[in-house]
Every structure is written in C-alpha cells, then in structure tokens.
Amino acid sequence: MVKPANHDPSDWVDRYGDYLFRYAMLRLRDRFAAEDLVQETFLAAFKDRGSFSGGSSEATWLVGILKHKIADHFRHQAREAPLEDNDLRDQPDSSPFDGSGHWAKGPTDWGGNPEDLYREQKFLDQLAKCLSGLSPNHAKAFTLREIEGADTGEICKILNVSETNLWVILHRARMQLRRCLETHWFNRSTEEGA
Amino acid sequence: MLSCKDVTQLISESMDHSLPLGKRIGVRLHLLMCKFCLRYERQLLLIRETVRRFVATEEKPGGAPGETLSEEARERIRKFLRNPQTALDKGCGRPTEEAGAAGD
Numbered sequence: 001m002v003k004p005a006n007h008d009p010s011d012w013v014d015r016y017g018d019y020l021f022r023y024a025m026l027r028l029r030d031r032f033a034a035e036d037l038v039q040e041t042f043l044a045a046f047k048d049r050g051s052f053s054g055g056s057s058e059a060t061w062l063v064g065i066l067k068h069k070i071a072d073h074f075r076h077q078a079r080e081a082p083l084e085d086n087d088l089r090d091q092p093d094s095s096p097f098d099g100s101g102h103w104a105k106g107p108t109d110w111g112g113n114p115e116d117l118y119r120e121q122k123f124l125d126q127l128a129k130c131l132s133g134l135s136p137n138h139a140k141a142f143t144l145r146e147i148e149g150a151d152t153g154e155i156c157k158i159l160n161v162s163e164t165n166l167w168v169i170l171h172r173a174r175m176q177l178r179r180c181l182e183t184h185w186f187n188r189s190t191e192e193g194a
Numbered sequence: 195m196l197s198c199k200d201v202t203q204l205i206s207e208s209m210d211h212s213l214p215l216g217k218r219i220g221v222r223l224h225l226l227m228c229k230f231c232l233r234y235e236r237q238l239l240l241i242r243e244t245v246r247r248f249v250a251t252e253e254k255p256g257g258a259p260g261e262t263l264s265e266e267a268r269e270r271i272r273k274f275l276r277n278p279q280t281a282l283d284k285g286c287g288r289p290t291e292e293a294g295a296a297g298d
Contacts, residue, residue, distance in 0.1 A: 101197025
C-alpha cells in the first residue's frame with residue numbers, strides 16, 4: 001500500500017492550528033487577524049497541496065505559506081496607512097535628550113543577570129504590551145526585523161519605505177520599546193512601591 | 195563630535211547595516227567615555243537577544259503552550275477542511291453577519 005505524500009487535510013487544524021495561530025499572534029498581536037490568516041493559510045495549502053514535496057515537514061511547509069500571508073497583510077496595511085511624518089520626527093516632549101543632544105535622563109542600570117528573560121512569561125507579556133504601545137508602523141518594522149528576522153531590504157518593500165527612513169523608524173521603535181521595558185519591567189519594583 | 199543623540203541613532207543603525215568606518219570609530223570612541231550610551235547599546239542588544247531566543251523556542255510545533263485558536267475559528271476551519279470544494283466555491287470568509295451576535 002502506498003502512503004499518501006501528505007497527511008489528510010481534515011486533521012490539519014488539530015495538528016497545526018494552534019501552532020500556526022501562535023506564530024501569527026506573535027507577529028500580529030491581533031487575535032482576529034491571526035485567526036483569519038491561519039484560515040487563509042489552510043485554504044491556500046489545500047489548493048496548493050499538490051506542490052507539497054514532502055522534502056520538508058508539513059509544519060514547515062504550512063509556516064512558509066503563513067509567512068507570506070503575514071507579509072501580505074503588512075503590505076496591505078502599509079498601503080492603507082502609509083508612513084506619517086510623526087513616524088520619523090522627534091517627539092520633543094518624549095525625547096530623553098536635552099537641547100545639546102546629551103542624555104537628560106540616561107538609561108538606568110537593569111542589574112543582575114537577565115539572560116534568561118526569554119523564559120519569563122510575564123516579561124514576554126510586558127514586551128508584547130510595549131510593542132502594542134508603539135505606533136503601528138514602528139511596531140510592524142520592529143516585528144519584521146527582530147521577530148521575523150527579515151533583512152532591511154525586504155522590510156522596505158513590504159512597508160514601502162526607503163532604507164534611510166526604515167533605519168529611523170527602527171531607531172525610534174527600539175528607543176521607545178527600551179524605555180517602556182525600563183519603566184514597566186526593570187524599574188517596576190520602585191514604581192509599585194513596597 | 196557625536197552627541198549622545200547621534201550615537202543612539204548610530205547604535206540602532208549598526209544593528210541593521212554595517213556603518214561606514216568613520217562613524218564606527220566615532221561611536222566606539224564615544225562609548226569609551228559615555229556609560230549611558232554604552233548601557234543603551236547593551237540594553238538594545240539584550241532586547242534583540244531575548245526576542246531571538248524566545249522566537250527560537252516558540253517556533254516548534256507542539257512547543258511551548260500558549261494561546262490557542264478560538265473554538266469558533268477552529269470549527270469554521272474544520273468545516274472548510276471537511277468540505278473544501280463547497281467552501282472554495284462559496285468563498286471561505288468569516289461570516290459577515292453572525293446570527294445572534296449581540297451588541298454590548
């Protein structure tokens with residue numbers, strides 16, 4: 001008896017549904033959009049199931065499709081909400097620098113040995129919250145660069161921005177994210193009081 | 195002479211492309227003298243490293259438990275995969291008007 005090249009699509013949702021959903025949620029932080037993209041991924045996979053070679057695992061194949069769906073989603077949003085001046089401009093009231101470009105309030109010492117942060121669920125929740133607090137274009141650029149690991153050329157095409165502008169956006173995103181984590185995570189004990 | 199404001203921008207840029215030699219040297223010299231900018235660089239790198247490690251652990255099927263598809267979405271997708279051709283013909287979107295959907 002010859003085994004079929006790929007599993008029965010009817011058990012895809014049980015085998016891979018949550019996995020794909022988490023993958024999408026990590027990048028979109030929007031339950032509704034993530035569920036839609038998972039559904040679209042299965043739809044595209046079904047239509048294209050003849051192309052699954054079996055060379056990679058089925059999970060890898062499905063994630064590959066989902067990656068494209070996510071990039072399309074960002075591309076579409078970038079067309080709907082193009083870059084604004086505010087995405088590039090200094091926010092005077094939130095700048096950590098004084099008029100001469102020196103730190104008005106420098107980064108605080110984060111202390112300890114925070115190498116295992118990636119295992120701390122509460123930290124990751126805070127990170128997601130801080131990301132959601134960024135402007136949509138900043139959050140997307142950061143997500144594509146640091147979570148998706150895309151190179152800047154690719155991100156420029158998806159977000160339809162020049163490379164120079166992307167560097168500025170990523171700089172702003174990192175700066176705000178760093179500060180958000182400092183306030184809500186690293187300095188939280190002093191903030192909460194005891 | 196680079197200001198701290200310039201240096202933070204260049205630290206970020208150096209995470210995205212390699213800086214021209216002159217700027218690279220300017221940044222390194224600045225970091226020798228400025229503990230805030232040095233701290234800033236370390237913290238950005240820590241955030242990058244933490245995100246990467248987390249992504250690496252997360253992205254395995256059956257890996258870390260976490261959020262799951264809603265029952266509604268699961269059922270919708272299941273229905274489609276049971277009978278794909280009809281779903282493809284009808285279009286397989288989220289129902290636009292949900293029966294019994296109540297306002298808040």
